[in-house]
Amino acid sequence: MDFEFDKEIDAILRKARGDDAAALSSAHLDADDIAAFAENALPAAARGRYTAHFADCARCRKILSNAFVFNAEADAETASSAVSAPTTEAGVPWYRRLFAFPQAAYAMGAMVLLFSGFFGYLILQNLSGASNEVSYSANSATNTAAPAPERPPAAMSNSNASTSANTTTTNTPANTTFQGGSTNSAANPATNSARLSTSNTATAATPSADTLSQAESNAPVAEVQPMATPAPKPQVLDDADKNMAKVAPATPLSKDNPNAAGATRQRNERDKEESYSVDGSSDSKTSDEKAKTARAVPTQKKKRDSGAGEQRSVGGKTFNNVGGIWFDSAVGKQKQKTVRRGTSEYQKLDAGLRSIADSLGGTVVILWGGKAYRIQ
Amino acid sequence: MTAGFEKHKIIIEESIGRLLSRAENARALGAGEIRPRVEKALGKYLFKDNENANAAEIRAFIDELRADDLCLVLACERGDETAWNDLVATQDKTVKAAAWKISPKAEDADDLASSIWAELYGLKHDKDGNLKSKLSYYSGRGSLGGWLRAIVAQLAIDQFRKTSKFVQVEEAREFENLANESSEKTENLAVVAHTDNPEDIFGEKQMARDVSKALGAAIQELGDEDRLLLKLYYFDDLKLKEIGQMLGFHEATASRKVVRIQTEIRKSVEKILQNQHHWSEEEVKRYLSETASKLGISLEKLVAVLIIFALVQEVLHGNVL
Numbered sequence: 001m002d003f004e005f006d007k008e009i010d011a012i013l014r015k016a017r018g019d020d021a022a023a024l025s026s027a028h029l030d031a032d033d034i035a036a037f038a039e040n041a042l043p044a045a046a047r048g049r050y051t052a053h054f055a056d057c058a059r060c061r062k063i064l065s066n067a068f069v070f071n072a073e074a075d076a077e078t079a080s081s082a083v084s085a086p087t088t089e090a091g092v093p094w095y096r097r098l099f100a101f102p103q104a105a106y107a108m109g110a111m112v113l114l115f116s117g118f119f120g121y122l123i124l125q126n127l128s129g130a131s132n133e134v135s136y137s138a139n140s141a142t143n144t145a146a147p148a149p150e151r152p153p154a155a156m157s158n159s160n161a162s163t164s165a166n167t168t169t170t171n172t173p174a175n176t177t178f179q180g181g182s183t184n185s186a187a188n189p190a191t192n193s194a195r196l197s198t199s200n201t202a203t204a205a206t207p208s209a210d211t212l213s214q215a216e217s218n219a220p221v222a223e224v225q226p227m228a229t230p231a232p233k234p235q236v237l238d239d240a241d242k243n244m245a246k247v248a249p250a251t252p253l254s255k256d257n258p259n260a261a262g263a264t265r266q267r268n269e270r271d272k273e274e275s276y277s278v279d280g281s282s283d284s285k286t287s288d289e290k291a292k293t294a295r296a297v298p299t300q301k302k303k304r305d306s307g308a309g310e311q312r313s314v315g316g317k318t319f320n321n322v323g324g325i326w327f328d329s330a331v332g333k334q335k336q337k338t339v340r341r342g343t344s345e346y347q348k349l350d351a352g353l354r355s356i357a358d359s360l361g362g363t364v365v366i367l368w369g370g371k372a373y374r375i376q
Numbered sequence: 377m378t379a380g381f382e383k384h385k386i387i388i389e390e391s392i393g394r395l396l397s398r399a400e401n402a403r404a405l406g407a408g409e410i411r412p413r414v415e416k417a418l419g420k421y422l423f424k425d426n427e428n429a430n431a432a433e434i435r436a437f438i439d440e441l442r443a444d445d446l447c448l449v450l451a452c453e454r455g456d457e458t459a460w461n462d463l464v465a466t467q468d469k470t471v472k473a474a475a476w477k478i479s480p481k482a483e484d485a486d487d488l489a490s491s492i493w494a495e496l497y498g499l500k501h502d503k504d505g506n507l508k509s510k511l512s513y514y515s516g517r518g519s520l521g522g523w524l525r526a527i528v529a530q531l532a533i534d535q536f537r538k539t540s541k542f543v544q545v546e547e548a549r550e551f552e553n554l555a556n557e558s559s560e561k562t563e564n565l566a567v568v569a570h571t572d573n574p575e576d577i578f579g580e581k582q583m584a585r586d587v588s589k590a591l592g593a594a595i596q597e598l599g600d601e602d603r604l605l606l607k608l609y610y611f612d613d614l615k616l617k618e619i620g621q622m623l624g625f626h627e628a629t630a631s632r633k634v635v636r637i638q639t640e641i642r643k644s645v646e647k648i649l650q651n652q653h654h655w656s657e658e659e660v661k662r663y664l665s666e667t668a669s670k671l672g673i674s675l676e677k678l679v680a681v682l683i684i685f686a687l688v689q690e691v692l693h694g695n696v697l
Contacts, residue, residue, distance in 0.1 A: 006638035008668035012591065013610045013641070035526040036421070037517040040624050045425030048600065055603035058611070059533060065612040066529035068622050070474045071522050164459065
């Protein structure tokens with residue numbers, strides 16, 4: 001209903017309300033007339049007559065308007081009281097009730113709390129993330145500093161970044177230096193990372209032969225840790241694994257390393273233990289099965305570890321991960337022959353060697369047949 | 377009129393019989409007790425305007441009477457105690473509610489309600505010694521509750537008029553001194569421009585009188601219904617919806633009628649001012665515009681205050697949306 005009201009006349013008429021005095025009527029209408037008119041219950045002719053009177057009689061019109069308002073209010077009250085409470089509830093749509101004052105206020109309050117909580121959570125998340133980073137850095141620094149407390153704080157702090165770098169760039173050992181030594185208890189694999197002091201200025205592209213041999217001679221066995229997590233039962237082996245299993249018992253370490261015999265014996269014992277821990281089988285297992293078990297463990301372990309500072313035993317050999325490169329503990333000062341996987345030269349290598357290299361993955365420095373190979 | 381009753385005697389009797397049968401509680405009334413009241417209503421509302429009303433109109437009129445209410449009232453007039461108890465039991469709340477709405481003070485409301493019941497019972501005696509009760513005016517055409525509310529409003533307004541200084545409203549002032557009064561009231565200084573020049577002041581008052589007379593004449597030129605609609609809307613503050621219900625048309629129709637009436641009044645006022653008071657067209661437009669704009673400003677402020685007040689009330693009562 002959008003009608004163009006004449007605002008000028010409208011305002012003047014509103015002002016003129018107090019001056020309405022047209023209304024002197026010799027005979028005012030009685031209540032019955034007024035009530036019947038208000039209820040629109042008069043015949044048309046009578047209605048016209050009363051309309052003229054009401055139009056000119058302020059008193060009767062005032063009574064009429066009052067009576068009409070009373071009737072309207074009474075009807076509204078009657079209607080509201082006649083309607084039962086549940087019906088009233090049902091009559092109001094749920095979305096109207098939702099926006100009714102108390103509900104709307106509660107909803108608004110809840111929204112404010114919700115958003116406050118959300119933002120607070122975000123802030124706490126950011127803060128805790130930062131603190132986690134700090135604590136992680138502190139832990140890393142502690143681990144790094146524990147075996148070498150003489151390192152300056154700057155070096156410790158640098159170790160954080162370099163540690164993470166090592167975990168991600170396992171094939172780039174340029175900045176790593178292996179520091180095996182007398183202080184290495186090797187009881188905890190985590191401490192191996194402590195022995196990996198990283199230095200951005202280090203230039204050694206490959207581990208020092210001295211340090212490698214020293215590490216091997218000092219702790220050839222204790223460095224090898226039983227798997228913390230039981231490996232699943234050995235799966236069906238492929239041909240390469242079978243070949244490896246055949247080759248593994250004939251590890252020729254004793255030829256090159258005087259300590260190799262004892263180390264091999266201890267490794268065999270350790271393999272035995274691992275095989276127990278893996279599948280719970282008895283001593284009656286064949287050496288092939290043990291070899292399978294021994295290779296199954298690193299396969300699982302490889303999934304968990306990123307490599308740095310880790311030690312694995314594959315095919316009867318012990319490998320240390322130094323900067324992402326697996327070094328055979330038996331490798332000494334021999335000249336390394338670099339062979340790339342996938343090349344014909346690699347295919348010509350012994351199947352056992354290839355199996356070990358494939359099992360470890362990445363760059364592997366291994367002593368095989370008295371020769372040192374660098375498999376990339 | 378009497379001829380009409382005689383002519384349609386059978387129709388009236390049949391209709392009264394139906395009325396008694398329609399009543400849930402006829403209060404042991406007979407057709408003879410009801411007939412005088414029915415004939416009185418017929419004479420007042422039907423034959424007065426249409427002496428040649430036909431049988432169908434008479435039948436329809438009587439069939440539209442409120443049978444139960446009329447029987448209750450007639451029984452009360454007859455002195456039926458049960459009917460009185462029923463009347464008080466069913467209508468006392470109605471009377472008090474109306475009295476409370478129309479009276480600013482609780483004491484006045486109670487006094488008003490008591491006065492109503494006294495008048496219903498009857499305070500005076502007629503020449504035959506019977507109590508003269510207001511109940512004798514009830515025709516049954518409208519509802520008993522509506523009639524009682526009208527009684528309350530009537531008594532309250534009459535009492536107010538007796539005690540107030542607005543008795544002069546009864547006099548035929550015909551919109552006298554609209555702008556003149558406005559100029560005399562401090563709060564309405566904006567309505568008419570003021571100058572210190574006595575000649576200008578006189579001129580302004582004269583113009584205000586001219587406009588007031590023209591406005592009154594223009595309103596009188598309207599039809600009865602338009603005039604009533606206009607006054608109910610502007611003077612009695614009824615809403616268009618209420619006016620529509622009362623006069624029997626839709627709110628939209630009422631709104632269209634108001635617009636049309638405004639147009640007619642403008643034309644009439646301009647015509648009267650120019651033809652009878654020799655105003656120029658420019659003077660008419662300027663005066664109406666200035667007066668309306670000055671009134672409009674105060675109205676806008678009033679509306680803004682009312683809106684804020686209503687919103688605060690809504691919030692306090694929890695009725696937002």
